[in-house]
Amino acid sequence: MQEASTQPVISVRDLIVGFRDRNVLDRLSLDVRSGEILGLVGGSGSGKSVLLRTIIGLLPKRSGTIEVFGQNLDGLDDGPRRALQRRWGVLFQNGALFSSLTVLQNVQFPMREFLHLPEHLLDEIAATKLAMVGLSRQDANKLPSELSGGMTKRVAMARALSLDPEVVFLDEPTSGLDPISAGDFDALIRTLQQTLGLTVFMITHDLNSLHAVCDRIAVLAQGKIVADGPMSTMLASEHPWVKSYFRGERGRLLEHSHEPLPG
Structure with missing residues (x-):
């Protein structure tokens, strides 16, 4: 370790x-x-x-x-x-994803609060964070209701890492x-x-x-x-x-x- x-x-x-x-x-x-x-x-x-x-x-x-x-x-x-x-970043119990937002939008949520970046950069950064936790661009447009439990935790981890x-x-x-x-x-x-x-x-x-x-x-x-x-x-x-x-x-x-x- x-x-x-x-x-x-x-x-x-x-x-x-x-x-x-x-x-x-x-x-x-x-x-x-x-x-x-x-x-x-x-x-x-x-x-x-x-x-x-x-x-x-x-x-x-x-x-x-x-x-x-x-x-x-x-x-x-x-x-x-x-x-x-x-x-700091936080992964809350059960993921706590926003059910009405896509995977990509969930990961971008902290970025929109703290950063002032053009949309294409937000998309690129969020896609990079998803790749870091083992998810693909195809997963980015899914809603939380379409995710397995493991995928939900990975999206929540990507969101926790969104601000480095x-x-x-x-x-x-x-x-x-x-x-x-x-x-x-x-x-x-x-x-x-x-x-x-x-x-x-x-x-x-x-x-x-x-x-x-x-x-x-x-x-x-x-x-x-x-x-x-x-x-x-x-x-x-x-x-x-x-x-x-x-x-x-x-x-x-x-x-x-x-x-x-x-x-």
Whole structure:
């Protein structure tokens, strides 16, 4: 796997996020290092997507600090914040494509918001992004309703890459895919990360993905990060949830049978 820098691209400290009288994240701290693929795992409802959405500014926090590229998000005006947002891309759970837009138009959507380019250039850039994720020009005019699950995820990835980001947030990128499609998408994530030098923050419950592509894993439970490290750290942990997840029946099967992806 690609050697990651120790310099954090994302630094979260003492983050509290809640709804009504309940805190979902309770003084959570986490770093995401430059050039790594970090896999975030936790039980259903543990707050994984809440953390991602708070980092990118879609949910408010109650307290704590979030720094991205060394900038505290609290202190940014609209202009600098928009400039920072151009440096990351997001693949939302289930793709979140606009159903009334074609594949090409979905990929162009962030470009139209941030860039001022003639139509033919937008078409060329979007076609290039689609090619990067393994889709053809023939796919560009399809609507989301005409796509398979794997193709939907690839279009969403192309859209996440449309502004040439340095960081990509992936929310359950292989959920809903059959094992072969999920494995292909894992390989795509690794290839794109290595080719483009991306930092990847990936929420997943897929043990195959955690084994195959993640440089480091962080486990979210009780509102905090309770384990953090490579797969060997997860397998040695005595935390009850971590032990059950990584050393349960499925985890033991994967540990003995998994072959790393080429790269």
